[in-house]
Amino acid sequence: MRNILLTIAYDGTNYCGWQIQPNGMTIEEKLQMAFRRMDGSTVKVIGSGRTDARVHAEGQRANVKLTSTVPTNRIPYALNANLPSDIVVKAAMEVPMDFHARYSALGKTYRYRLYIGKFRDPIERNHHYHISEPLDISKLKEALELFKGTHDFKGFMAAGSSVKTTVRTIEKIEVQSEDLNTLDIYISANGFLYNMVRIIIGTVVDVGKGKITIKQVEEALKNQNRSSAGHTAPPQGLFLEEVRYKLNDCKNKETLDTSGELY
Amino acid sequence: MRNILLTIAYDGTNYCGWQIQPNGMTIEEKLQMAFRRMDGSTVKVIGSGRTDARVHAEGQRANVKLTSTVPTNRIPYALNANLPSDIVVKAAMEVPMDFHARYSALGKTYRYRLYIGKFRDPIERNHHYHISEPLDISKLKEALELFKGTHDFKGFMAAGSSVKTTVRTIEKIEVQSEDLNTLDIYISANGFLYNMVRIIIGTVVDVGKGKITIKQVEEALKNQNRSSAGHTAPPQGLFLEEVRYKLNDCKNKETLDTSGELY
Numbered sequence: 001m002r003n004i005l006l007t008i009a010y011d012g013t014n015y016c017g018w019q020i021q022p023n024g025m026t027i028e029e030k031l032q033m034a035f036r037r038m039d040g041s042t043v044k045v046i047g048s049g050r051t052d053a054r055v056h057a058e059g060q061r062a063n064v065k066l067t068s069t070v071p072t073n074r075i076p077y078a079l080n081a082n083l084p085s086d087i088v089v090k091a092a093m094e095v096p097m098d099f100h101a102r103y104s105a106l107g108k109t110y111r112y113r114l115y116i117g118k119f120r121d122p123i124e125r126n127h128h129y130h131i132s133e134p135l136d137i138s139k140l141k142e143a144l145e146l147f148k149g150t151h152d153f154k155g156f157m158a159a160g161s162s163v164k165t166t167v168r169t170i171e172k173i174e175v176q177s178e179d180l181n182t183l184d185i186y187i188s189a190n191g192f193l194y195n196m197v198r199i200i201i202g203t204v205v206d207v208g209k210g211k212i213t214i215k216q217v218e219e220a221l222k223n224q225n226r227s228s229a230g231h232t233a234p235p236q237g238l239f240l241e242e243v244r245y246k247l248n249d250c251k252n253k254e255t256l257d258t259s260g261e262l263y
Numbered sequence: 264m265r266n267i268l269l270t271i272a273y274d275g276t277n278y279c280g281w282q283i284q285p286n287g288m289t290i291e292e293k294l295q296m297a298f299r300r301m302d303g304s305t306v307k308v309i310g311s312g313r314t315d316a317r318v319h320a321e322g323q324r325a326n327v328k329l330t331s332t333v334p335t336n337r338i339p340y341a342l343n344a345n346l347p348s349d350i351v352v353k354a355a356m357e358v359p360m361d362f363h364a365r366y367s368a369l370g371k372t373y374r375y376r377l378y379i380g381k382f383r384d385p386i387e388r389n390h391h392y393h394i395s396e397p398l399d400i401s402k403l404k405e406a407l408e409l410f411k412g413t414h415d416f417k418g419f420m421a422a423g424s425s426v427k428t429t430v431r432t433i434e435k436i437e438v439q440s441e442d443l444n445t446l447d448i449y450i451s452a453n454g455f456l457y458n459m460v461r462i463i464i465g466t467v468v469d470v471g472k473g474k475i476t477i478k479q480v481e482e483a484l485k486n487q488n489r490s491s492a493g494h495t496a497p498p499q500g501l502f503l504e505e506v507r508y509k510l511n512d513c514k515n516k517e518t519l520d521t522s523g524e525l526y
Contacts (some may be wrong), residue, residue, distance in 0.1 A: 011385045056386055076382065086385045119339065122274045122349045123319055123390060123502075 001067050003099055004075060005245075006031075007091040008060040013126045013236070014086060018051045018060070027051075030087055031062065037082040041068045048101045048108070048243040049192075054235035056127065058111075059090075061243040063101040095247060107171065107190045109242040110197045112233065114183040114205070121181075128182070129201070129237035133209055137183070140208035143217050144173050144185065147200055154224035156203070158195035158232070166193055166224075186241065195232055203230030264330050266362055267338060268508075269294075270354040271323040276389045276499070277349060281314045281323070290314075293350055294325065300345040304331045311364045311371070311506040312455075317498035319390065321374075322353075324506040326364040358510060370434065370453045372505040373460045375496065377446040377468070384444075391445070392464070392500035396472055400446070403471035406480050407436050407448065410463055417487035419466070421458035421495070429456060429487075449504065458495055466493030 008031070016024030020032075028045050035041040043064040051057060070078050075092035083089070115121055115128040116135050147170050154166040172188040185204075187197055203220070206212040212230055220228035271294070279287030283295070291308050298304040306327040314320060333341050338355035346352070378384055378391040379398050410433050417429040435451040448467075450460055466483070469475040475493055483491035 009385050011388070058386070080382065085383060085388050088382050088385045090382055119343065119351050119353055120348060122272050122351050123321070125274070125348050127386060 001065055001097075002072070003063055003095050003097045004066050004072060005061060005063045005093050005095045005099065005101065005247075006075075006079075006089050008062060009058050009088050009090055010056060010060065011086040011126070012051060012053065012055045012057070015053060017053045017055070018047055018049075024053075027057075027060075027087060028062075030083060031079070031089075034079045034082040034089075035064065035066075035068075038078045039068050039070060041066060046101045048105050049240075051238075051240055052195075052235050054126070055238045055240070056236075057240040059242040060240050061101050061105075061245075063095060063099055065097075093247075099245075099247075101243070104245050105191075106244045106246060107188060108192060108240065108244065109172075109186055109188040110192070111239040111241045112185045112187070112197060112201045113237045113239070114185070114201075115181055116183065117181045126236050129205075129233050131205065131209075135205070135208040136210065137208065139210075139214070140183075140204045141175055143204040143207040143212075143214055144175065144200075146214070146217055146221060147187075148173055151221055152224055153193050153196055153221075155220050155226050155229050156196050156199040157193035157226070158199070159226065161194035163193060168193065168196070188242075197238060198233045198235070199226075199229050199231075201233035201237070205233060206230035264328055264360075265335070266326055266358050266360045267329050267335060268324060268326045268356050268358045268362065268364065268510075269338075269342075269352050271325060272321050272351050272353055273319060273323065274349040274389070275314060275316065275318045275320070278316060280316045280318070281310055281312075287316075290320075290323075290350060291325075293346060294342070294352075297342045297345040297352075298327065298329075298331075301341045302331050302333060304329060309364045311368050312503075314501075314503055315458075315498050317389070318501045318503070319499075320503040322505040323503050324364050324368075324508075326358060326362055328360075356510075362508075362510075364506070367508050368454075369507045369509060370451060371455060371503065371507065372435075372449055372451040373455070374502040374504045375448045375450070375460055375464045376500045376502070377448070377464075378444055379446065380444045389499050392468075392496050394468065394472075398468070398471040399473065400471065402473075402477070403446075403467045404438055406467040406470040406477055407438070407463075409477070409480055409484060410450075411436055414484055415487055416456050416459055416484075418483050418489050418492050419459050419462040420456035420489070421462070422489065424457035426456060431456065431459070451505075460501060461496045461498070462489075462492050462494075464496035464500070468496060469493035 018027045020028045031045045035043045045062050048061040076089040079089045113128040116131045120130050150169040152167050170189045174186040176184045281290045283291045294308045298306045308325050311324040339352040342352045376391040379394045383393050413432040415430050433452045437449040439447045
């Protein structure tokens with residue numbers, strides 16, 4: 001038996017999120033089905049974490065304990081032939097048997113894409129959050145700075161989730177612009193609470209619109225009250241870009257392409 | 264009665280193309296419905312030309328003879344409120360009564376996007392042509408050069424279309440790369456035959472793959488035989504970027520945004 005770590009990209013538009021659930025199709029279920037179709041393998045797919053309905057991934061990670069004899073470097077091809085066009089396995093590598101895609105993760109990077117324009121963009125509509133009002137980008141960036149470092153993000157978590165601690169460390173925030181209308185916000189942290197990125201983004205968008213002041217964001221971070229933060233940005237702008245692990249002595253590293261490279 | 268010229272963008276993925284037809288939903292029909300919902304207006308939507316199923320547009324143009332009293336600069340907003348999210352009217356301007364979106368057109372620009380990568384890209388899958396084999400880009404560009412200028416493009420037209428002449432002039436071909444995997448090919452001409460761009464692209468892709476030689480492309484342009492050209496590239500990589508008119512003295516020019524600017 002091998003423990004195989006997969007790097008997966010998907011368009012979340014037509015799914016009820018990552019995790020298997022009774023009421024709709026999910027990415028996890030499609031992967032399970034692909035293993036079954038590949039050679040009858042029945043596996044439990046352990047994702048690095050859930051993504052919500054309509055959220056996308058460029059570098060989701062999952063591990064599976066596999067008895068199949070398919071060579072590790074052929075697994076992406078074998079699975080992709082059995083996956084729909086909106087899911088792709090970009091890489092597979094053998095990892096130690098005690099490796100766990102969620103518990104072994106050191107951190108993640110999410111990207112959130114804003115599209116600022118008078119009219120909606122029909123072609124990219126499922127891959128960004130359309131803002132039709134003017135946005136003060138420098139204020140938005142100023143607000144983003146406040147989230148860097150270690151904070152109790154309790155006020156930036158959706159209600160109903162149970163976690164041991166709501167303290168997380170944001171290691172890096174980067175803002176990139178592909179063109180005048182697009183703003184890509186990359187947030188890297190050692191972990192994320194439920195809806196944390198979307199509430200941070202909603203909050204800084206509210207700051208950019210002048211609905212919330214920088215001072216109110218500082219207070220929201222201090223008082224840990226969800227109602228002090230801004231709105232929850234919609235799911236379709238969110239991309240899970242990368243999940244980081246420490247993996248020095250793994251076999252089959254050559255099966256990873258550059259976009260799926262581990263470090 | 265006014266004659267109104269619209270600039271329209273759309274994602275063609277979920278449509279049976281531009282032109283109204285009995286067996287499925289089209290962009291033209293959605294626009295007609297939007298006028299009816301706006302204020303009961305019944306209009307004939309005259310497009311600059313058809314686009315096929317799954318083909319997209321950033322700058323399709325259409326004119327309508329309108330008795331409605333909605334101010335010209337409010338028309339985009341009034342229509343967009345009544346259009347699905349994958350169609351948007353970006354601009355409206357009043358043009359002379361004898362203006363005709365098809366007959367008055369001086370030329371068009373199409374963009375065709377290639378995605379070169381070992382694995383498919385699930386997020387942009389409906390907006391490019393995925394090439395998984397290695398492609399000799401310099402050969403592809405060399406082949407593209409041959410199409411510049413005035414030629415009889417009879418060999419680069421899908422069967423079954425009836426036109427007076429198959430001679431067209433390609434005024435400009437530009438190749439741009441957003442990143443290592445993406446190739447955007449812009450082709451501007453005074454007019455295009457049915458499937459002309461897709462057959463040109465299929466042919467230069469075949470050259471890039473080494474399936475067709477440069478010499479064979481030269482011959483295909485000379486002998487005007489469809490079977491000498493390459494394959495027809497799939498629809499989802501094609502974008503109608505722009506339709507050009509001579510419009511010096513039109514009212515309401517200020518309603519055009521930069522992306523819809525006329526010249």
